[in-house]
Amino acid sequence: MVTLDPLAVLVLAAVVGLMFGSFLNVLILRTHKGTSPWKGRSVCMHCHHPIRWFDNIPLVSFIVLRGQCRHCQAKLSWQYPLVEVGTAVVFAIVAHRFGATWWTLGAFAVTMMMIAVAVYDARWSLLPDSFSIVLAVFGFTFAALAKMPLVDLGLGLLAGASFFALQFFLSRGRWVGSGDILLGGAIGALLGWRMLGLALFIAYMVGAIFASVLLILRRQKTSSAISFGPFLVLGAFLSWLWGQQIVDWYFNHALFR
Ligand SMILES: [Zn+2]
Numbered sequence: 462m463v464t465l466d467p468l469a470v471l472v473l474a475a476v477v478g479l480m481f482g483s484f485l486n487v488l489i490l491r492t493h494k495g496t497s498p499w500k501g502r503s504v505c506m507h508c509h510h511p512i513r514w515f516d517n518i519p520l521v522s523f524i525v526l527r528g529q530c531r532h533c534q535a536k537l538s539w540q541y542p543l544v545e546v547g548t549a550v551v552f553a554i555v556a557h558r559f560g561a562t563w564w565t566l567g568a569f570a571v572t573m574m575m576i577a578v579a580v581y582d583a584r585w586s587l588l589p590d591s592f593s594i595v596l597a598v599f600g601f602t603f604a605a606l607a608k609m610p611l612v613d614l615g616l617g618l619l620a621g622a623s624f625f626a627l628q629f630f631l632s633r634g635r636w637v638g639s640g641d642i643l644l645g646g647a648i649g650a651l652l653g654w655r656m657l658g659l660a661l662f663i664a665y666m667v668g669a670i671f672a673s674v675l676l677i678l679r680r681q682k683t684s685s686a687i688s689f690g691p692f693l694v695l696g697a698f699l700s701w702l703w704g705q706q707i708v709d710w711y712f713n714h715a716l717f718r
Pocket of ligand 1: 505506507508509510530531532533534535
């Protein structure tokens with residue numbers, strides 16, 4: 462196997478991330494409209510003019526077109542460049558963590574679904590079941606190939622789903638949505654039950670901080686309107702990549718001082 466320069470790996474991962482981010486935009490928007498992400502060419506959402514390939518280059522086209530459709534000058538959604546750049550950055554982080562190995566490619570697939578779930582929930586306060594199911598399949602496969610005990614993963618899936626199912630039934634769907642049950646299960650199937658707790662802890666901590674900041678800035682009247690999916694995904698991502706390091710750090714520094 463050829464050895465690649467670590468910086469070259471990061472740059473390559475970021476370029477792949479830009480392209481996957483572009484695909485994710487199509488997947489997210491077409492799932493929302495209820496059309497297939499595989500069939501048909503991309504068209505302008507406003508004038509429905511087909512988008513030529515040179516106007517469809519990730520990030521570059523958005524800059525060249527100054528965020529406008531070439532034909533009708535309608536403003537293009539900021540979702541396009543944000544998801545593309547976001548995916549590029551996250552893919553570079555993943556490549557840094559797993560190095561120039563096959564694990565990085567597998568981790569790209571898992572990460573891609575995480576981003577899809579987070580962006581969709583942030584925009585429409587909804588978690589598509591299909592996204593969570595694909596995330597569960599990718600996550601479980603990755604963890605199983607990494608020799609995580611299948612019992613741990615099965616228990617993680619059950620614990621993650623039950624955690625939200627309980628809240629869903631207790632609150633009759635007011636605290637969490639039914640989509641959280643599937644997403645909780647998916648995250649458990651990736652992390653196993655041991656790291657699931659850490660993911661939930663991070664999600665609630667960051668979510669609470671975010672809600673407090675919004676309340677202070679008076680951007681939001683109540684914290685109930687904030688989608689929880691993106692925080693759940695963030696907690697899962699951090700626990701997945703650095704779970705053991707975070708736990709070790711916590712016990713060494715935060716707890717006994
Ligand atoms: Zn247009």
